[in-house]
Amino acid sequence: MTISDTYQSTQNTQKQYSVPVTLLQLVRKALGLMTVKPSKLLEVGSSSYSVLSQIVKSELDGGANLICIDNDSSAIDLGSRLNPETKFVALNALNIQEIDEVFDLILDSHMIHCLESISQVKNYLLRSNSVLSQNGIMIIETMIANNEFFVENKSWIVESFPGKFSIVERAGVGRRVVFEQLFLEDLVKECGFEISYLYFVNGNRFVFDGNRDNAVSSDPDAIQLVLKKKLNDILV
Numbered sequence: 001m002t003i004s005d006t007y008q009s010t011q012n013t014q015k016q017y018s019v020p021v022t023l024l025q026l027v028r029k030a031l032g033l034m035t036v037k038p039s040k041l042l043e044v045g046s047s048s049y050s051v052l053s054q055i056v057k058s059e060l061d062g063g064a065n066l067i068c069i070d071n072d073s074s075a076i077d078l079g080s081r082l083n084p085e086t087k088f089v090a091l092n093a094l095n096i097q098e099i100d101e102v103f104d105l106i107l108d109s110h111m112i113h114c115l116e117s118i119s120q121v122k123n124y125l126l127r128s129n130s131v132l133s134q135n136g137i138m139i140i141e142t143m144i145a146n147n148e149f150f151v152e153n154k155s156w157i158v159e160s161f162p163g164k165f166s167i168v169e170r171a172g173v174g175r176r177v178v179f180e181q182l183f184l185e186d187l188v189k190e191c192g193f194e195i196s197y198l199y200f201v202n203g204n205r206f207v208f209d210g211n212r213d214n215a216v217s218s219d220p221d222a223i224q225l226v227l228k229k230k231l232n233d234i235l236v
């Protein structure tokens with residue numbers, strides 16, 4: 001098998017939710033960027049499975065408070081039953097401030113692109129920033145479009161703002177925001193964050209079709225961001 005065959009086979013066998021191992025590695029990396037261990041954690045759009053609950057057990061020796069939110073109450077009910085030690089709350093991410101807590105670490109794995117418009121994305125980022133502690137971090141994994149995505153999937157595009165983002169709809173997946181990388185970078189900065197770490201997950205793609213399990217090269221790429229709250233006082 002040539003290197004190119006191996007690469008292609010990796011591309012084709014990555015599944016949409018084969019992410020958690022990579023995501024755990026990302027959270028561990030982000031912990032290494034923090035000056036203190038986080039004691040309050042929030043997982044947004046967790047569904048019934050919490051990635052951070054593993055971090056609380058393995059990296060934080062159980063000594064942290066974790067809240068998971070999702071706007072799907074059946075996922076939240078299931079999550080509470082499967083993980084009785086974790087607090088699951090049915091809540092729209094756009095109302096994140098209703099929890100009335102300040103968090104040291106916020107994880108958003110694949111939720112942000114489920115929001116319905118860029119103004120919702122912006123509101124959500126601003127609100128997340130406002131509930132983040134001074135030295136806290138926010139970790140986001142989401143989709144980034146590539147050229148092939150636009151060429152191959154024209155019929156899925158509901159609305160497109162070249163160089164910025166597209167709203168895409170696909171049977172079996174629903175409506176999603178697909179960002180372009182520089183636009184997403186600018187957006188998070190506009191919402192009060194600075195980027196500590198940005199990574200394209202090699203060979204990891206979102207399967208953008210409910211009728212197949214395997215990724216193809218025209219599926220959106222996965223991007224991972226570790227964000228810090230921008231501090232206004234810069235010492236010179």
Ligand SMILES: C[S@@+](CC[C@H](N)C(=O)[O-])C[C@H]1O[C@@H](n2cnc3c(N)ncnc32)[C@H](O)[C@@H]1O
Nearest residue numbers: 045046047070071072091092093109110111114
């Ligand atoms: C693609 S799934 C990701 C699930 C999980 N975090 C993962 O990475 O496998 C997106 C999740 O976000 C939730 N979600 C979508 N819009 C939301 C919103 N406005 N507020 C809270 N949760 C939302 C969905 O119910 C769903 O559970």
